[in-house]
Amino acid sequence: MPKKKKVKPKKKKSGRRVDKTGKAQQTNLFRRKMQEVAIAAGVWDALQLIPEDEIRAILNIRFRALRVIAAEGQVIAPEVLNRTRSVLADWLPDISLPLLPDGPEISLHDYLTAGLTLQSYVEILEDDEYDTAREVKKGFAAFMAADKKMRLYFSAVALRLLASLSRMDTAFYWFFFFPVLKHGNSSVYSSCLKMYTVPPEVKHVRLDGKNRPVYRVGRGIIDQGFGWAKVCPADLKITGVLSEMPLPVYVQAHALVRLRERIDREHEEYLHFYLVDAFEKPEVQTNAAGKTLVTYRIFGKKVGYLVVTVELGIAIIRTFLFLTNNGTPEGQQLHEQLGLVAQEKKYLKIDKLSTFASSDLRGDARLRKLFTDAGCGSLFELTTESAEDHPVGEHADYIAKYFGLR
DSSP states (O other), rough: OOOOOOOOOOOOOOHHHHHHHHHHHHHHHHHHHHHHHHHHHOOHHHHTTSHHHHHHHHTTHHHHHHHHEEEEEEEEEOHHHHHHHHHHHHHGGOEEESSSOOOOOOHHHHHIIIIIHHHHHHOOOTTSSSSSHHHHHHTTHHHHTHHHHHHHHHHHHHHHHHHOOOOOTEEEEEEEEEEEOOTTSSSOOEEEEEEEEOOOOOEEEEEEEEEEEEEOEEETTTTTTTEEEEEOOOGGGGOOTTSSOOEEEEEEEHHHHHHHHHOGGGGGGGHHHHHHHHTTSEEEEEOOOOOOOEEEETTTTEEEEEEEEEEEEEEEEEEETTTTTTTSHHHHHHHHHOOOHHHHHHHHTTSSSSHTSGGGGGGOHHHHHHHHTOOGGGGHHHHHHTTTTSSSSSOOHHHHHHOOOO
């Protein structure tokens, strides 16, 4: 009977060796990212002047991915923090921009890691650190000045995220951006968003014979903090002894529902955010029924009106009227031109933004002119990301036939 061969136990792979290999790969990848950023920023020649031992030191203290943390003393739900981190992790690598006109683009993620690593190094570099240090600083001067431009891009991303997180009836959020944050006592650095929150302020007021909740209108801005909206009665064309006294602005829950219904599709995340803008320099008119209308815009484009009253020492947004609704100047124009009444507008779906921004209606020159002549041209200017190639619905032919234009 043959003897069984002894099976030699397999040697376990050294975890330390695997770790070293992984770290080496990460270091080499980061080196390439720094080179790509240097080329995009026009500082490749200056980067070549940095001695290799300095490059190795830079790589050892390189910036890691953007961190999102709750600011000191702030209690923020873990799901909100995790959602914020997840969204930024998805967005930042996909948002590319040029550092130089007509130059190659880099992602915001690469700027916040490799770009900030280079800028932070040059910022603390002494002229006599090594022979070419002065030339390195001179060569990087334009890239150092580009920091403001990059932060504007990043602020736009953070603004969109802020707008999607904050709600008048649940919670407000805002961020402060710190370009350099050291991780404890380690030599690890990151850029960082510190997250702040304010709970909603709600009152119950008697309106139309019923107790109704109203929410105070406010907004947080990245790197600026939080503020509540205010308006003087005089700005609403209301006269009286206290007409110049700023009043807090509140919004009725009903108005928030109407906003969501009428400003639909991809712009919904900004609805609460732009309520504040409406009262900074309010554009006010009075409709035929004597109601005070405050123009409401998103991305600078007029989409409707806020119906506002002053009661119990506060300004209250009672409802939202889409631009084509009855009770607006534009709605009145549509009625006079086409005889349209409220039910017909709803039937034709011209009482919501998606019909103008995401359907084939925007490509019909005759219908577009008809609505533009009635004052509704701004609705065609708010396209959604997919509207050009993939219209949500085909309404133009049906509406044209209804109007007797086909």
